[in-house]
Amino acid sequence: MNIALQPSTSKEGSMLEKSVLPQTESTKIMIVLNVKDFQECCLELVRQQIAFEVKYNGYSSPKTVTNRDLASVSNDNYLVIVKKIHDEYLQGDFSNVPPSEKEITKIHGIKPALFKTLFKKVYGQPFYQLYTTKRLEQAASLLKKGYKANEVAVMIGYSASSAIKFNKMFQKHFHVTPKKYQLQFYGKINRR
Structure with missing residues (x-):
């Protein structure tokens, strides 16, 4: 079933109306959003494991973005951050105690739970250990x-x-x- 989301005509420009279209061979979702809501929408599609294609100003991306593509790009970016944190705080000089994990993750823009998971996965033990x-x-x-x-x-x-x-x-x-x-x-x- 295809679901098309279009902006409503109400005063709230970010509200979306859902309309159900006839079922076709492939399931597609079309969403028209402002820039502010774009990232949140993409994350929700990934969370629900829905493949999607991004079109901007009438230009189509060359390939359909899948959940796996997004997850690997996202994880690669976060792995770079984890490596940067490792190199910054765990290489060389130990005369200064690093800030708390919460402060480190805030500085580097990564969620604490994700940081803990990825750090342990990459280095085999938690950050402070x-x-x-x-x-x-x-x-x-x-x-x-x-x-x-x-x-x-x-x-x-x-x-x-x-x-x-x-x-x-x-x-x-x-x-x-x-x-x-x-x-x-x-x-x-x-x-x-």
Whole structure:
């Protein structure tokens, strides 16, 4: 069955009227919208898994856009954002703690739930779990270079007063205290 949606003649220009047309071989929906409502309409068509074609000012798109096409383009765009967030917050310097996931997603224009799902799918663990893992791996590397645990704590973003918290996190991750970790590599610790 074909359904044609046309603007109503009422005062509300965004209202749409539905008319049922005779059934034909293929199902098509024609929608006349203003620019503001276009994106919302496309998302609804995708949500309902309805293939659609976009015509603008009388020019037709070269091919019919399917749900799969839209989903892959959308996911590709979001995957680029997820990779950008990963590179921005999880590469290199860990001396500054990143903002909350909610703030990060707001900055980068991605919904928090989608970000969490895609991030875990791509990197195998949630954002802050991976952040903590990488941060503690950097701490282990610095300990191997001979830095003291309280120096390392400050270097990876813990305040001087929270060195105990760093020790507990390190021990939880590596199952050994920072000092014992150094002793495993050096026997007697050679300080820089």
